[in-house]
Structure formats: C-alpha cells, structure tokens
Amino acid sequence: xxxxxxxxxxxxxxxxxxxxxxxxxxxxxxxxxxxxxxxxxxxxxxxxxxxxxxxxxxxxxxxxxxxxxxxxxxxxxxxxxxxxxxxxxxxxxxxxxxxxxxxxxxxxxxxxxxxxxxxxxxxxxxxxx
Amino acid sequence: xxxxxxxxxxxxxxxxxxxxxxxxxxxxxxxxxxxxxxxxxxxxxxxxxxxxxxxxxxxxxxxxxxxxxxxxxxxxxxxxxxxxxxxxxxxxxxxxxxxxxxxxxxxxxxxxxxxxxxxxxxxxxxxxx
DNA sequence: ATCCACCTTCCAACTATTGGAAGGTCAAAT
DNA sequence: ATTTGACCTTCCAATAGTTGGAAGGTGGAT
Numbered sequence: 001x002x003x004x005x006x007x008x009x010x011x012x013x014x015x016x017x018x019x020x021x022x023x024x025x026x027x028x029x030x031x032x033x034x035x036x037x038x039x040x041x042x043x044x045x046x047x048x049x050x051x052x053x054x055x056x057x058x059x060x061x062x063x064x065x066x067x068x069x070x071x072x073x074x075x076x077x078x079x080x081x082x083x084x085x086x087x088x089x090x091x092x093x094x095x096x097x098x099x100x101x102x103x104x105x106x107x108x109x110x111x112x113x114x115x116x117x118x119x120x121x122x123x124x125x126x127x128x129x
Numbered sequence: 130x131x132x133x134x135x136x137x138x139x140x141x142x143x144x145x146x147x148x149x150x151x152x153x154x155x156x157x158x159x160x161x162x163x164x165x166x167x168x169x170x171x172x173x174x175x176x177x178x179x180x181x182x183x184x185x186x187x188x189x190x191x192x193x194x195x196x197x198x199x200x201x202x203x204x205x206x207x208x209x210x211x212x213x214x215x216x217x218x219x220x221x222x223x224x225x226x227x228x229x230x231x232x233x234x235x236x237x238x239x240x241x242x243x244x245x246x247x248x249x250x251x252x253x254x255x256x257x258x
Numbered sequence: 259a260t261c262c263a264c265c266t267t268c269c270a271a272c273t274a275t276t277g278g279a280a281g282g283t284c285a286a287a288t
Numbered sequence: 289a290t291t292t293g294a295c296c297t298t299c300c301a302a303t304a305g306t307t308g309g310a311a312g313g314t315g316g317a318t
Contacts, residue, residue: 004295014296016275034283036296045256052255057230060274070252080251081243084234091231095224101186102220105213114210122209123199126181127174133264143265144307163314165265189305265314276303283296288289 001039003029010047017047025050025064058087130168132158139176146176154179154193187216 007014029037053063069075111121136143149155158166182192198204240250
C-alpha cells in the first residue's frame with residue numbers, strides 16, 4: 001500500500017503522514033526496492049486513531065502518549081483518564097477566554113452604528129477602557 | 130524613553146515590540162546617537178491599543194487594520210463593525226468546535242473508570258467509533 | 259576601570275500544517 | 289521503445305505569534 005492510498009484510507013494526507021514519521025509520531029515505514037514507503041492494512045487503523053485524537057483536540061505530544069497507552073495492553077485506565085482530564089481543563093480555559101472575548105466584542109459591535117460616520121465604540125474601547 | 134520603559138508602560142515586552150516593528154505593525158522607532166530606540170509618550174497609547182485589540186483576539190493583520198481605522202479620522206464605523214463582525218464569526222466557530230470536543234471528551238472521561246485496569250472507553254473510542 | 263542593567267541584531271525554537279521545487283518511478287498508451 | 293501523467297522521494301520555506309539565546313555594544317554608578 002502506497003502512502004497515497006493510506007492517505008485516502010486514513011483521511012490524513014500524504015504530506016502530513018511523512019511529517020508525522022519525521023517527528024516520530026509514527027514509526028518509519030518500510031520501503032520498496034525503489035524507495036517508496038510501503039504500508040499494511042493495520043496502518044490505516046493506526047492513522048485513524050491519530051486523526052480521532054487530533055479531532056478531540058489532543059496535541060501531537062498528547063496524541064503520542066495516547067498511542068503509547070493504546071499499544072500498552074497492561075495500561076492503567078487511570079493514566080488515560082488523567083491525560084483526558086488535563087486536556088479537558090485546557091479546553092475549558094481556552095473556551096472561557098474566547099467566550100469572554102466574544103461577549104465583549106459582541107457588546108461593542110452592538111453599540112456600533114455601522115454607518116458612514118467615524119464615531120465608533122469599538123475604536124473608543126481600544127483607545128482606552 | 131527606551132524600549133524597556135515603553136514595554137513596562139504598555140504591557141508588551143521589548144522583544145515583542147521589536148518584532149512588531151520588524152513586521153511593520155508599528156512604525157520604525159527613531160534612534161538615539163548610539164542606536165537605541167527612542168519613544169514618545171504617545172507610543173504608550175499606541176501599544177496599549179494593540180494590546181487591547183490582541184486581547185479581544187484580533188490577529189496581527191486585523192489589528193493592523195484596526196490601527197489604520199483608528200488613525201483615519203474620516204473612517205466609516207461600518208468598516209470597523211465589519212471587521213469586528215467577521216472576527217465574532219470566527220470566534221463563534223472556534224468556540225463551537227472546541228465545545229464539541231469538550232462535550233465528547235467529557236462523556237468519554239465520565240465513562241472511564243480511571244483505575245489500574247486497562248479497559249478504557251477513551252481508548253476504545255479512538256480505536257474506532 | 260569595572261560592573262550591571264540595559265540595549266542592539268541575528269538566528270532558532272515552539273505548534274501544526276501546507277506549499278513548492280527538483281527529481282525519481284510506475285503503468286498505461288502511443 | 290518512448291512518452292505522458294500520476295505518483296513518489298527529499299529538502300526547504302511559509303503560515304501565526306511569541307519567546308529564547310548568543311554575541312556584542314552602551315549608560316550610568318561605584
């Protein structure tokens with residue numbers, strides 16, 4: 001299976017698969033005589049795992065840890081949960097930050113006439129609040 | 130006023146001020162004979178404006194546009210509002226994405242025992258859902 | 259004269275992904 | 289047999305934003 005086929009099957013494009021290999025997130029692929037990367041069926045599952053972890057917002061480092069836990073048949077679910085929990089906290093923080101930005105900005109935008117005159121509460125607010 | 134003093138007054142550190150200058154977000158500072166950057170009082174206001182725009186989540190490009198609108202005494206508040214509105218939309222999208230991640234992850238974490246056994250719904254979910 | 263805190267520039271790291279350039283390979287059609 | 293197009297290879301760079309260090313110059317006080 002070529003990298004292009006794997007990309008199609010996994011939903012991660014070839015460029016990114018090579019990149020993931022280069023940073024050690026995935027192991028080095030075996031090669032054909034001519035130097036093409038060669039993959040097995042199980043690699044599809046592997047990359048899909050990564051894609052899903054990324055889809056939950058895990059960083060590449062966290063994803064790497066999750067992969068290791070996945071591989072480790074004698075893992076403690078505690079360790080997985082801990083990882084998830086800390087990511088949950090991060091997400092909550094970021095959401096709260098952005099939510100606050102959003103609220104502020106919405107209030108400002110509501111107060112702005114949005115016409116052809118220069119007066120603007122948004123600018124006023126940025127000038128000094 | 131040196132860059133260090135400006136940094137203290139504006140809340141943007143010296144390194145970043147130099148960087149903002151290098152990318153053209155702020156104009157090139159005048160220099161003393163020995164080559165030190167030299168700033169005026171009004172530069173504090175300027176940098177604070179930038180800091181606030183960043184605090185609302187505007188990108189550096191958007192911030193640059195806001196600076197231009199601020200400078201432009203014959204601006205249309207419409208243009209400011211448009212900028213704000215598109216940023217609001219971006220924020221809402223990102224918040225929604227992250228909120229969905231958060232909800233999914235919370236459900237998985239709740240279902241995970243978090244003990245010393247390997248069974249884990251989080252891993253199960255990543256394997257295939 | 260020396261010392262410390264500050265300033266200068268340049269280069270690199272971080273996170274994650276994408277893009278291009280320059281070149282090799284495979285399979286099918288001519 | 290050769291050409292074409294789609295694929296593969298590596299390497300280097302850009303995106304966004306900030307931070308870090310190295311190597312060296314300057315200011316002011318002791």
